Amino acid sequence: QKEVEQDPGPLSVPEGxxxxxxxxxxxxxxxxxxxxxxxxxxxxxxxxxxxxxxNKEDGRxxxxxDKSSKYISLFIRDSQPSDSxxxxxxxxxGGFKTIFGAGTRLFVKx
Amino acid sequence: EPEVTxxxxxxVTQMGQEVILRCVPISNHLYFYWYRQILGQKVxxxxxxxxxxxxxKSEIFDDQFSVERPDGSNFTLKIRSTKLEDSAMYFCAxxxxxxxxxxxxxxxxxxxxx
Numbered sequence: 001q002k003e004v005e006q007d008p009g010p011l012s013v014p015e016g017x018x019x020x021x022x023x024x025x026x027x028x029x030x031x032x033x034x035x036x037x038x039x040x041x042x043x044x045x046x047x048x049x050x051x052x053x054x055n056k057e058d059g060r061x062x063x064x065x066d067k068s069s070k071y072i073s074l075f076i077r078d079s080q081p082s083d084s085x086x087x088x089x090x091x092x093x094g095g096f097k098t099i100f101g102a103g104t105r106l107f108v109k110x
Numbered sequence: 111e112p113e114v115t116x117x118x119x120x121x122v123t124q125m126g127q128e129v130i131l132r133c134v135p136i137s138n139h140l141y142f143y144w145y146r147q148i149l150g151q152k153v154x155x156x157x158x159x160x161x162x163x164x165x166x167k168s169e170i171f172d173d174q175f176s177v178e179r180p181d182g183s184n185f186t187l188k189i190r191s192t193k194l195e196d197s198a199m200y201f202c203a204x205x206x207x208x209x210x211x212x213x214x215x216x217x218x219x220x221x222x223x224x
Contacts, residue, residue, distance in 0.1 A: 034212075043114075043201045043215030044153060088153065096141070096158035096166040098213060103152065 003027055006089055006101035014109050019076040021104050023089030026070065030091035033065045035074045038086045038103065047087075048074065079108045112136045116202050116216035123192055124224055131187045131219045133202030142185045143203040143213065144177065146170070153201070159185065192223045 006023045013019055021035075032051055036044035048063040050056040056063045064073040072089050086103040115134045123129050135142050144156040158165040159177050176188045185204075189196055199220050203213040 036213075038153075041199070041218070041220075043203075043217050044213070045215065046212055049212060096143075096160070097155050097168070098143075099155070100153040 004089060004091060004099050004101040006104050008102055008104060010105040010107055012107040012109060013079055015079060015081060017079050017108070019079050019083070019106060019108075021074040021076075021087050021089075021106070023072040023074075023091075023101050024070055025072065025089075025091045027091070027093070028070070029093045031094055032092040033063065033072050034090040034092065034098070035061075035063055035072075036088040036090055036100070038088060040085075044088055044100070076106075079106075081108050081110045084108050112138075112214075114202055114204055114214050114216035116200075116219050118219060119217065120220045120222070122222045122224065125194055126191050129189050129192055129221065131189075131200050131202075131221070133185045133187075133216055134183050135185055135202065135204030136206075136214055137183070139204035139206050139214070141165075141205045141207070142177075142179070143205075144187045145201045145203060145215075146198040147201065147218075148198045156187075156200075189221075192221075194223050197221055197223045 004025050035048040037047045038044045053065050053067045060077045062075040084107050086105050088103045089101040090098050092098050117132045142159045147153045155168050157167040157171045174190045178186050199218045201218045202216045
């Protein structure tokens with residue numbers, strides 16, 4: 001079983017839609033849960049981070065963590081064409097090494 | 111806003127040549143990292159560096175790779191004898207805290223080995 005798994009997509013939605021991006025992990029030691037956004041040929045950019053199970057909201061973005069089922073979600077409300085990117089989940093143990101999922105490609109059509 | 115800068119943005123080299131990729135991390139950050147991304151694949155951890163020594167490295171980071179912080183601002187990745195499979199985008203990252211939940215990435219150096 002891979003340590004971090006994401007559906008690669010692509011996921012195509014119309015502008016204004018609610019987007020749900022999901023990630024599963026296998027390592028129970030993960031305590032930090034991050035989402036990064038990566039535009040084509042650019043470095044990943046931290047979008048959201050959370051330390052515990054539950055929801056964390058930041059503007060149009062909501063990160064949800066369910067440690068019991070090892071399931072992480074990112075919701076984007078009122079999606080915009082500028083949200084078109086690859087979204088990487090990155091759970092971590094707090095050590096020096098961050099493991100990235102393969103990413104889900106999102107296209108938001110105007 | 112402070113950012114991580116990487117040079118060059120593109121590097122083309124012949125197989126067997128040495129390359130040095132350069133990075134200037136965010137000034138108050140203490141932890142430095144190199145990641146790579148082969149085209150179409152996921153971002154992979156190479157090495158982390160703190161207090162002038164390697165903290166952790168992956169199995170990818172073999173004897174052909176080395177890192178250095180030659181002065182107070184630069185952080186470099188050297189590949190001694192490049193192979194075709196080293197062709198990838200190399201990202202430098204830095205973080206303020208030991209718990210690396212917030213990594214700040216540069217825009218990357220695209221390395222092409224011919």
